[in-house]
C-alpha cells in the first residue's frame with residue numbers, strides 16, 4: 001500500500017500481529033492453501049472477447065490524462081529489479097509534473113458501484129482493505145474488453161512472485177520469524193475460506209457480480225497480490241484504496257526522486273529532484289519494515305532503517321536474557337526477576353502490563369532497542385524503588401540516561417541476553433545463511449531444519465545429529481526467505497554489539513553515573529561508606 005506523501009505505516013491487511021518467540025507453525029488451512037496457490041496466476045477468463053489493448057501511456061492519454069518526460073520501460077535487474085519501471089526521457093527540473101492521472105483512471109470502488117459487487121465487498125472485514133479492492137479488480141477483469149480498465153489489467157503481471165503467501169511450505173517455514181509466518185498463514189486461511197465459502201457459491205445465484213464467471217482462490221490470490229503491491233491510499237486510511245495505473249509502475253526507494261500529489265480530484269506524479277535522461281523514477285512506498293515490504297510487495301531491503309525485530313514483552317523475557325548473560329544480583333546469586341508492586345505499577349504505566357497492555361517491543365532503530373524495553377529492563381533489575389525515583393517514564397527509556405552503574409550494567413547485559421536468546425531461536429547462523437546465499441545452495445542440515453514445521457523445534461538442530469551434506473539449489477523464494485531472516489539476525493547482532501559498546505563506555509566512563517550502594521554479599525562485611533554515602537564500585 002502506497003500513500004500519497006507517504007511516510008506512515010499502512011493499515012495492515014490483517015491488523016493483529018503475532019508473537020515472536022512463542023508461536024508455532026503449521027495448520028491444515030495453510031497446507032491446503034499453499035498447495036493450491038503455490039504459483040499464483042489468475043485463472044479468470046473474461047466473459048467478453050479480447051480486443052487490442054493500448055499501451056499504458058496511450059491509455060492514460062486517451063482517458064484525458066497527461067504524460068510528459070517519462071517512459072515505461074523494462075528495467076529487469078535494475079532499481080527494483082522485478083520487471084517494469086518508469087524512467088526519465090529528458091532532463092527534468094525539480095517539481096515538474098510528469099503524469100496527470102484523472103479520477104476516471106483510478107481503479108477503486110464507491111457507492112456508485114454495482115450493488116451486487118458492493119454487497120460482496122461488504123462481506124470482507126474492513127481491515128482486509130486489499131481483499132475489498134481485489135474484488136473490484138476481478139470485477140473489471142471478468143468484463144474483459146468491456147471494462148474501461150482492460151488496458152491497465154492487461155499490463156498487470158500475470159504471475160506474482162516473491163510474495164510469501166504463495167511460497168511453497170518449506171520456504172514459508174524457512175522465514176523462521178513468527179510475526180510474518182503467522183500473518184502469512186492468516187492471509188492464506190482467509191483466502192481459502194472466502195473463496196470456498198463465498199466465491200465458490202456465487203455462480204448461478206442472483207447475487208453473483210461476476211456474471212457466471214468462476215472466481216477461484218488463484219484468481220482472488222492474484223488480485224490480492226496485485227493490489228497489496230500497487231494500491232495507494234489517495235484519500236487517507238478511512239477511504240477505499242485505489243490502483244493508479246502507470247504511476248504504480250514506479251519502483252520503491254527510501255530516497256525517492258519522485259512523489260505523488262493529490263490535486264483534489266486526480267493524482268499527479270512530480271519529480272522531487274533533478275532528473276537526467278535514463279534515470280529511473282523512484283517513489284517511497286512509505287517508511288516500511290521488511291515485514292511489510294516482504295509480505296505485501298515481495299522484496300526485502302538490506303539494512304532497511306525501518307526494519308525491526310518484534311518481541312512480545314513479559315518479565316520472563318527479561319529473566320531469560322538475564323540468565324543467558326549470567327547477570328547476578330547483589331548477593332552473587334543469579335538474578336531472579338520477581339517484580340514487586342512498584343515495579344508492576346511502572347510496567348503498567350509503560351503499558352507493558354495490565355488490561356491495556358500493548359506488549360510488542362522491538363530491537364533495531366537508531367538506539368538498537370526500543371525505549372519501553374530499555375525502561376522495563378532498568379525497572380526490573382532495580383533493587384529498590386529509590387533507584388527509579390524522580391525519573392519520568394520518558395527518561396527511564398533514554399539510552400544516555402542510566403540510573404546508576406550497577407543497574408545499567410545489569411539492564412544492558414540482560415537486554416544483550418534477550419537479543420542472544422532471540423538469535424538462538426533461528427535454525428542457522430547468519431554466516432551459514434550468507435554462505436548459502438553466496439553459493440546458491442543450501443546445505444542439507446539447514447534444509448532439514450527448514451522442513452521442521454515448528455519454529456519452537458528449530459533449536460533441535462544439534463540434537464538431530466549431522467545430516468549428510470547434500471547441497472540443494474536455492475530457489476528464488478528460498479533465497480528471499482533467507483535474505484529476510486539474515487536481516488533480522490543482523491538487527492539482533494547489531495543490538496548485542498551496541499549493548500557491548502555501551503557496557504565498555506560505562507566501564508571506562510568517568511562521568512557522574514551514580515554508583516549504587518549495593519548490599520553486602522553473604523558473609524561479607526558491608527563496604528565502607530564514602531563521604532557521599534555511596535559504596536565502592538560493584539562488579540556486577
Ligand SMILES: C[S@@+](CC[C@H](N)C(=O)[O-])C[C@H]1O[C@@H](n2cnc3c(N)ncnc32)[C@H](O)[C@@H]1O
Pocket residue numbers: 079080081082083084085157162229230248249250251252253296297298299300
Ligand atoms: C508498484 S509495483 C512497481 C512496478 C513493478 N516493478 C512491475 O514490474 O510491475 C511494485 C513491485 O515492484 C517491485 N519493486 C518495486 N520496488 C522494488 C525494489 N526497490 N526492490 C525490488 N523490487 C521492487 C516489487 O515486485 C513490487 O511488488
